[in-house]
Amino acid sequence: xxxxxxxxxxxxxxxxxxxxxxxxxxxxxxxxxxxxxxxxxxxxxxxxxxxxxxxxxxxxxxxxxxxxxxxxxxxxxxxxxxxxxxxxxxxxxxxxxxxxxxxxxxxxxxxxxxxxxxxxxxxxxxxxxxxxxxxxxxxxxxxxxxxxxxxxxxxxxxxxxxxxxxxxxxxxxxxxxxxxxxxxxxxxxxxxxxxxxxxxxxxxxxxxxxxxxxxxxxxxxxxxxxxxxxxxxxxxxxxxxxxxxxxxxxxxxxxxxxxxxxxxxxxxxxxxxxxxx
Amino acid sequence: xxxxxxxxxxxxxxxxxxxxxxxxxxxxxxxxxxxxxxxxxxxxxxxxxxxxxxxxxxxxxxxxxxxxxxxxxxxxxxxxxxxxxxxxxxxxxxxxxxxxxxxxxxxxxxxxxxxxxxxxxxxxxxxxxxxxxxxxxxxxxxxxxxxxxxxxxxx
Numbered sequence: 001x002x003x004x005x006x007x008x009x010x011x012x013x014x015x016x017x018x019x020x021x022x023x024x025x026x027x028x029x030x031x032x033x034x035x036x037x038x039x040x041x042x043x044x045x046x047x048x049x050x051x052x053x054x055x056x057x058x059x060x061x062x063x064x065x066x067x068x069x070x071x072x073x074x075x076x077x078x079x080x081x082x083x084x085x086x087x088x089x090x091x092x093x094x095x096x097x098x099x100x101x102x103x104x105x106x107x108x109x110x111x112x113x114x115x116x117x118x119x120x121x122x123x124x125x126x127x128x129x130x131x132x133x134x135x136x137x138x139x140x141x142x143x144x145x146x147x148x149x150x151x152x153x154x155x156x157x158x159x160x161x162x163x164x165x166x167x168x169x170x171x172x173x174x175x176x177x178x179x180x181x182x183x184x185x186x187x188x189x190x191x192x193x194x195x196x197x198x199x200x201x202x203x204x205x206x207x208x209x210x211x212x213x214x215x216x217x218x219x220x221x222x223x224x225x226x227x228x229x230x231x232x233x234x235x236x237x238x239x240x241x242x243x244x245x246x247x248x249x250x251x252x253x254x255x256x257x258x259x260x261x262x263x264x265x266x267x268x269x270x271x272x273x274x275x276x277x
Numbered sequence: 278x279x280x281x282x283x284x285x286x287x288x289x290x291x292x293x294x295x296x297x298x299x300x301x302x303x304x305x306x307x308x309x310x311x312x313x314x315x316x317x318x319x320x321x322x323x324x325x326x327x328x329x330x331x332x333x334x335x336x337x338x339x340x341x342x343x344x345x346x347x348x349x350x351x352x353x354x355x356x357x358x359x360x361x362x363x364x365x366x367x368x369x370x371x372x373x374x375x376x377x378x379x380x381x382x383x384x385x386x387x388x389x390x391x392x393x394x395x396x397x398x399x400x401x402x403x404x405x406x407x408x409x410x411x412x413x414x415x416x417x418x419x420x421x422x423x424x425x426x427x428x429x430x431x432x
Binding site for chain 2: 060062234
């Protein structure tokens, strides 16, 4: 890369020939393109490493709820649901954040958070499994990872030279990538990704043996809450409205939901493990 | 303590809650598609929702009682019909989180906290302590009588 910079300045300084100048600009833009395509295939270890950084930042906004029993319980439910995905070998881990807001977050590489505010509004393990399944699908489908990459590509396209002249692995580039990553949790994913996570989340929960109505039941609860409730602000900003999500599930998932509706909801186990403080 | 909590929790599931039917829906005698139809409920009809059984919720609509599809119901007192209700809800949420309005003082994980968050590697390390192994999770699932199923994806 340094050689490229040298060539660039040399060309600008010594040869005024327009043709040659263009040639070298193209070469630099090409290298920017390479960087973009290089980010296209983020390896699993890289995904996990990016995820660790993002998860650490989210934990900087809200710490874990100080209840080991609750944390272990959520990890058991989550790990079992994650075992039904196409990526069972990821280092899956789950955490309840000490925050009154109602929300859940998926982080690339297999980390999932749910807020205490949301857990408190659930009525069964099937509901918890449904919410975790939705987040697990985001990880399985690499929704956030792809959005981070897309953001990085836009940044590159907008400022091709500046980025082409930087090592992709430099701290600065990494910081940029990270803030893009964290920002995503305030901005939200594409609606289509959310609807896909709802559909496949229902499928995952049913695969894990739960009543698939857990996720729709949580959406019903959210829908019944006052939309002005400030604890919903971020969740509602980053997701389609619960009523809209329920409508979409009804359109496509009714047969799946009905086929597995008799599977366990585990109301009592949830009450014992998640509500015992 | 546990029994006390269960007693507290069940009413949340069993008690009547005001709800609205969001589309024309059959009120069924039993919670099944092939059950007899008691009556047909019009869009926006207010009902009292009671217990849920699978994808069905027992409701009382005026003098009539029976079961309707869970997904045909929206909980809450006010009528919110289909899209317009959803949009209203969505817009209200958007305005509320525009950042220029100060919300009612819930602290914790909001947009501003996220933007200003510093990494917390100690908490991340703590989190890993609670993670489960695949075997541990499978044993836990078996205790709850959860059985792995083959369920096709829906695109």
